[in-house]
Amino acid sequence: MILQVKDLITRFYSVDGVVYALNGVNFALNAGETLAVVGESGSGKSVTMMSLLGLIPQPPGKIEGGQAFLFENDKPQDLLKLSERQVRRVRGGQIGFIFQDPISSLNPTMTIGKQIAESMIEHLSLSQSDARKRTVDLLKEVGIADADRRFDSYPHEFSGGMRQRVMIAIAVACQPRIVIADEPTTALDVTVQAQIIELIQRLQKQLGIAVIWITHDLAVVASMADRVLVMYGGTVVEDALVEDLFDNPQHPYTIGLLKAIPGATGLGEERLESIEGSPPDLLRELTSCPFAPRCQFVFDQCWAKLPPLISVTKHHRAACFYDVENEIPRKEVEHG
Amino acid sequence: MADNNVLVRVKNLKKFFPIKQGVIFNRQTIQVKAVNDVSFEIKQGETLSLVGESGCGKSTTGRAVLQLHKPTSGQVLYEDQDLTTLSEGELRALRPKIQMIFQDSIASLNPRHSVRKIIGEPLVIHNVGTAKTIHNRVVELMELVGLNPKWMKRFPHEFSGGQRQRINIARALALNPSFVVCDEPISALDVSIQAQVVNLLKDLQQQLGLTYLFIAHDLSMVQYLSDRVAVMYLGKVMELADKRTLFSDPLHPYTQSLMSAVPLPQPKLERKRKRIILQGEVPSPSNAPSGCVFHTRCPLAIDRCTTDVPEYRQIHLGHSVACHLVDDQQSSIIPTRLNSK
Ligand SMILES: Nc1ncnc2c1ncn2[C@@H]1O[C@H](COP(=O)(O)OP(=O)(O)O)[C@@H](O)[C@H]1O
Ligand SMILES: Nc1ncnc2c1ncn2[C@@H]1O[C@H](COP(=O)(O)OP(=O)(O)O)[C@@H](O)[C@H]1O
Ligand code: SF4
Ligand code: SF4
Ligand SMILES: [Mg+2]
Ligand SMILES: [Mg+2]
Numbered sequence: 118m119i120l121q122v123k124d125l126i127t128r129f130y131s132v133d134g135v136v137y138a139l140n141g142v143n144f145a146l147n148a149g150e151t152l153a154v155v156g157e158s159g160s161g162k163s164v165t166m167m168s169l170l171g172l173i174p175q176p177p178g179k180i181e182g183g184q185a186f187l188f189e190n191d192k193p194q195d196l197l198k199l200s201e202r203q204v205r206r207v208r209g210g211q212i213g214f215i216f217q218d219p220i221s222s223l224n225p226t227m228t229i230g231k232q233i234a235e236s237m238i239e240h241l242s243l244s245q246s247d248a249r250k251r252t253v254d255l256l257k258e259v260g261i262a263d264a265d266r267r268f269d270s271y272p273h274e275f276s277g278g279m280r281q282r283v284m285i286a287i288a289v290a291c292q293p294r295i296v297i298a299d300e301p302t303t304a305l306d307v308t309v310q311a312q313i314i315e316l317i318q319r320l321q322k323q324l325g326i327a328v329i330w331i332t333h334d335l336a337v338v339a340s341m342a343d344r345v346l347v348m349y350g351g352t353v354v355e356d357a358l359v360e361d362l363f364d365n366p367q368h369p370y371t372i373g374l375l376k377a378i379p380g381a382t383g384l385g386e387e388r389l390e391s392i393e394g395s396p397p398d399l400l401r402e403l404t405s406c407p408f409a410p411r412c413q414f415v416f417d418q419c420w421a422k423l424p425p426l427i428s429v430t431k432h433h434r435a436a437c438f439y440d441v442e443n444e445i446p447r448k449e450v451e452h453g
Numbered sequence: 454m455a456d457n458n459v460l461v462r463v464k465n466l467k468k469f470f471p472i473k474q475g476v477i478f479n480r481q482t483i484q485v486k487a488v489n490d491v492s493f494e495i496k497q498g499e500t501l502s503l504v505g506e507s508g509c510g511k512s513t514t515g516r517a518v519l520q521l522h523k524p525t526s527g528q529v530l531y532e533d534q535d536l537t538t539l540s541e542g543e544l545r546a547l548r549p550k551i552q553m554i555f556q557d558s559i560a561s562l563n564p565r566h567s568v569r570k571i572i573g574e575p576l577v578i579h580n581v582g583t584a585k586t587i588h589n590r591v592v593e594l595m596e597l598v599g600l601n602p603k604w605m606k607r608f609p610h611e612f613s614g615g616q617r618q619r620i621n622i623a624r625a626l627a628l629n630p631s632f633v634v635c636d637e638p639i640s641a642l643d644v645s646i647q648a649q650v651v652n653l654l655k656d657l658q659q660q661l662g663l664t665y666l667f668i669a670h671d672l673s674m675v676q677y678l679s680d681r682v683a684v685m686y687l688g689k690v691m692e693l694a695d696k697r698t699l700f701s702d703p704l705h706p707y708t709q710s711l712m713s714a715v716p717l718p719q720p721k722l723e724r725k726r727k728r729i730i731l732q733g734e735v736p737s738p739s740n741a742p743s744g745c746v747f748h749t750r751c752p753l754a755i756d757r758c759t760t761d762v763p764e765y766r767q768i769h770l771g772h773s774v775a776c777h778l779v780d781d782q783q784s785s786i787i788p789t790r791l792n793s794k
Contacts, residue, residue, distance in 0.1 A: 157643035157644065157645060157646075158643055276734055278734050279734075306506040306507055306670070306734075306735070307506075307670070307672070307711065307714040307715050308506060308710065308711065308714045308730075308731045308734075309734060310714065311713075311714040311728055311730050311731075312730055312731075312732075315728070315730055333643065333644055334644075334716075335644070335718045336673065336715070336716040336717055336718040337716050338718075339716060339717065339718045339719055339720040339722075339723045340716035340717070340720075340723040340726075341716075341723075342720075359720045360720045360721060363718070363719065363720050373645065374644060374645060375718070377644055377645050377647070377648035378644060378647075378648070378673070378718055379673040379674060379676060379677035380673045380676070380677075380717055380718050380719065381718035381719065388652065389648040389651060389652060389677065390648065391645065391646075391648035391649040391652055392645040392648070392649075393649070395613045395615065395616075395646070396643070396645075
């Protein structure tokens with residue numbers, strides 16, 4: 118285990134009121150694995166990762182609870198307790214990140230070579246010339262043709278797919294142990310998506326990086342994840358190995374999602390089953406199961422409190438009071 | 454002789470956008486060949502989908518078919534009437550029958566108008582009925598698309614993305630169209646909501662006998678809801694076939710690569726799957742490659758492909774392909790089956 122997040126609570130004090138964005142997020146990341154995070158927009162995927170990286174704008178945001186341990190030589194360090202300076206060292210150092218929209222995370226006025234080289238100089242204490250040399254190698258590695266010359270290009274001179282390659286180069290430049298990729302292919306065409314997935318997987322193997330991959334596309338999850346977190350209403354509602362999740366989903370929301378997409382349950386000819394209703398209103402504090410208003414299995418207990426994330430089988434956890442398979446309420450088991 | 458089952462017949466449709474390039478003294482106009490000689494037919498009551506990477510001309514085709522863009526050349530026959538030759542007035546009279554639903558539900562709805570006004574607007578514009586009958590029709594339409602008529606005084610921002618798309622659909626259906634172009638109507642929606650809207654579109658098609666031209670980039674959704682599929686690349690149709698044939702036996706290298714790139718929501722299958730990964734990105738349509746427009750990325754290109762434009766022709770009934778390597782004996786060209794179904 119290299120990262121463990123416990124009961125993370127993040128809120129935004131906006132003009133419309135308090136946005137209860139994260140309501141106790143729990144998960145762990147193992148060395149070298151690919152952890153996919155799925156969930157509809159607003160379910161808290163980005164806010165979770167931004168909370169870890171110290172990127173929540175405060176105000177209006179506030180991290181109000183929880184811990185996020187980064188393990189180094191088994192020595193845990195709580196990311197949420199670090200100073201601004203210490204977080205900066207982790208960000209781009211031990212943890213690299215890639216966002217959906219590379220243009221907004223790249224500095225438009227600085228050549229991309231310089232942006233990569235600077236972070237190498239900062240995090241790895243390289244000299245100017247070493248940093249340049251390594252940057253050119255890295256640009257080649259991520260598939261930028263004519264890397265020597267492209268070193269001096271500005272972000273706007275690259276296409277969407279190429280910019281994402283530059284982002285990837287920046288993310289892995291300082292030999293991180295973790296790369297967090299937030300919907301890195303959502304804005305790209307499928308053919309370019311396939312290129313980017315292949316690239317990240319190759320680098321991951323070469324460098325032994327653990328990847329957290331946020332997406333809303335279950336097919337992408339199926340194609341590249343080892344393990345999956347399903348988020349809903351600012352909580353993790355299911356956590357399972359990828360094959361388990363698709364073969365044996367435990368949470369009613371996950372079950373619904375798999376029936377709502379073509380091809381997951383059969384040949385893609387049967388009628389899709391939609392999940393009626395819409396995602397929860399995060400302007401209210403969660404005091405019951407966030408999925409209760411849309412859940413076909415809802416019963417008394419679901420309205421009484423928030424279901425904890427409990428172990429269903431060895432590597433499979435779900436936050437639901439109901440055992441859908443056996444059609445009975447679940448016995449409360451130990452947390453964890 | 455016209456097949457009387459065909460509702461829309463598109464023949465050699467072209468839409469070029471002139472754009473000015475260069476600095477003041479060196480000005481030149483170049484043509485963006487967004488749609489470059491596209492032909493297809495849509496049968497009464499069916500769904501023909503247009504797929505392909507962004508920028509390949511899907512939306513422009515949809516708009517040119519509806520005459521929202523004036524075609525550069527070519528014909529669009531609707532019930533054997535050539536829309537490209539109609540006057541403004543004639544087109545206006547026909548407009549109720551041919552409608553469009555857009556991807557971006559928020560941009561296509563006036564934020565200052567109530568839902569009642571938005572859905573009733575086409576009826577007012579086309580002068581159909583009195584205030585009372587229009588009101589009743591709005592109630593009927595809202596019920597039809599699964600919106601509570603009690604909400605008709607609300608404004609677009611008070612609705613979720615899925616509900617806004619229902620408002621769009623209701624408006625498109627206000628005048629009882631026969632033919633609807635749906636331009637990525639679910640792309641901006643969450644997964645759980647996409648199924649709601651797709652099912653609604655399917656139900657409405659059955660109920661009202663609608664004919665759809667469905668533009669999309671999500672191939673699995675296309676497989677779910679289409680009858681036939683046309684694959685576009687750089688302004689041209691590369692392959693067109695009925696859904697089953699196209700997904701099980703794609704002949705064009707581009708179709709095969711595209712399908713190979715699409716992940717399937719089945720981890721076990723994905724683990725075993727070999728992908729053909731296309732290199733590079735789609736070139737600009739203002740400077741399309743010579744010969745076969747796909748040759749710069751085609752894994753199978755031969756010399757001829759850089760000079761000769763492959764003829765788009767029927768290989769067998771209902772299955773057309775534009776590729777030099779596909780011969781009439783329906784041989785598949787890429788030896789390994791790409792879509793491991
Ligand atoms: N700066 C902000 N101010 C107010 N609310 C915010 C802010 N950033 C995120 N949120 C809210 O937090 C919730 C979770 O958002 P996010 O993590 O971005 O969702 P996801 O990435 O899963 O789509 C949403 O309701 C969002 O509106
Ligand atoms: N009004 C316009 N003026 C100039 N170029 C345009 C215009 N509309 C579309 N294009 C260009 O035509 C090509 C096809 O665009 P479009 O039909 O929107 O593709 P798609 O819908 O498949 O993504 C693109 O290169 C686009 O930039
Ligand atoms: S806790 Fe209750 S409402 Fe929530 S998902 Fe489980 S059964 Fe449904
Ligand atoms: S004509 Fe040539 S370049 Fe075009 S698809 Fe066929 S083999 Fe490839
Ligand atoms: Mg997000
Ligand atoms: Mg488009």
